[in-house]
Amino acid sequence: xxxxxxxxxxxxxxxxxxxxxxxxxxxxxxxxxxxxxxxxxxxxxxxxxxxxxxxxxxxxxxxxxxxxxxxxxxxxxxxx
Numbered sequence: 001x002x003x004x005x006x007x008x009x010x011x012x013x014x015x016x017x018x019x020x021x022x023x024x025x026x027x028x029x030x031x032x033x034x035x036x037x038x039x040x041x042x043x044x045x046x047x048x049x050x051x052x053x054x055x056x057x058x059x060x061x062x063x064x065x066x067x068x069x070x071x072x073x074x075x076x077x078x079x080x
Contacts (some may be wrong), residue, residue, distance in 0.1 A: 008069050009073065011042065011059035019054065021046040027072065 009030040022044075026033035031051050033043040041053040064072075 008063055008073070009061065010062045010069070010072065011044070013058060014060055015055075015058040017058075019058070021048045021052070022054065022058065023047065027032075027064075028059070029072070030059075030061070044046075 009032070010027050011030050013022050013024050013026050013028060014066050016024055022028070026041075029045045029049045033042040033047065033053070036043055037056070040056055042056045043051050044054050044059070046054075065076055
C-alpha cells in the first residue's frame with residue numbers, strides 16, 4: 001500500500017532494551033497496526049530497513065513539519 005508523505009507517522013526512540021536494531025534518540029517511521037497497538041506494541045521500520053513490532057514504551061510519537069518528513073524520507077532513500 002502506497003502512503004502519501006504527508007500522512008507518515010514518526011516516533012523518537014527513548015528505549016532499546018535487548019534491541020540491536022534501534023538507536024536511542026533516533027527518529028523512526030511508524031507503520032499503522034491497530035492489532036499491535038491493542039497489545040501495547042508499535043510497528044517500526046528499524047535499522048534493518050524492515051518493519052518489526054516493539055513495545056510502545058520505547059517511543060514517543062512526534063509531529064514533524066512537512067519539510068522534516070520529506071528530509072527523513074529523502075535521507076532514507078539515499079541510504080539504500
